[in-house]
Amino acid sequence: MSTLRLFYALWPEPDLADTLSTWATQAQPHSHGRAMRTETLHMTLAFLGSVEKEIAEELIDATPYHRLQPGTVTLDRYGVFARPRILWAGPAQTPDSLQASHDGLWLWLSAFGFAPPTQPFRPHVTLLRNIERNDPPADAPPPVTWRYDRMVLVASESTEGGSRYRVVARSKPQP
Numbered sequence: 001m002s003t004l005r006l007f008y009a010l011w012p013e014p015d016l017a018d019t020l021s022t023w024a025t026q027a028q029p030h031s032h033g034r035a036m037r038t039e040t041l042h043m044t045l046a047f048l049g050s051v052e053k054e055i056a057e058e059l060i061d062a063t064p065y066h067r068l069q070p071g072t073v074t075l076d077r078y079g080v081f082a083r084p085r086i087l088w089a090g091p092a093q094t095p096d097s098l099q100a101s102h103d104g105l106w107l108w109l110s111a112f113g114f115a116p117p118t119q120p121f122r123p124h125v126t127l128l129r130n131i132e133r134n135d136p137p138a139d140a141p142p143p144v145t146w147r148y149d150r151m152v153l154v155a156s157e158s159t160e161g162g163s164r165y166r167v168v169a170r171s172k173p174q175p
């Protein structure tokens with residue numbers, strides 16, 4: 001049976017992606033590792049993993065109609081996940097509105113048979129992979145505010161050059 005590896009994410013506008021790319025550049029002398037390409041920077045809201053084609057098609061059709069709770073998140077710190085060895089940008093505290101966007105999405109996904117994660121939501125934008133230090137740089141660049149009103153459904157495909165992301169559906173912008 002064929003499957004797609006899927007996740008829902010907030011995708012930054014190009015200006016914000018450029019700014020986050022400078023965050024990656026600024027951290028590299030400290031953390032080393034490989035910078036994510038600017039056009040791949042994102043914040044995952046729901047990772048679904050391998051999804052059967054039939055369900056994937058249902059999700060693609062339904063995604064424009066999911067009313068994502070819009071909101072604002074300020075990215076103001078670097079952080080590290082030591083196990084996958086990534087350096088990220090994220091909020092010091094998860095805003096209630098972002099938590100609600102996440103929780104509302106998972107509630108909606110339950111109708112398609114997906115169970116919400118047991119781990120708490122840790123909002124982050126991965127900047128560097130394969131980092132060489134477990135401590136993040138002490139100082140982050142000036143905080144950046146991200147206003148979002150929609151999400152995208154992304155298929156992650158393995159290629160010879162690594163993962164390639166393909167946006168397969170978008171929710172409609174919410175007022």
Ligand code: 2AM
Pocket residue numbers: 007042043044047084086125126156
């Ligand atoms: P990461 O950036 O922290 O690695 C595509 O792989 C996206 O899905 C990335 O944002 C990645 O997060 C996230 N992802 C991959 N595996 C995951 C998992 N098991 N749980 C949650 N998110 C995952």
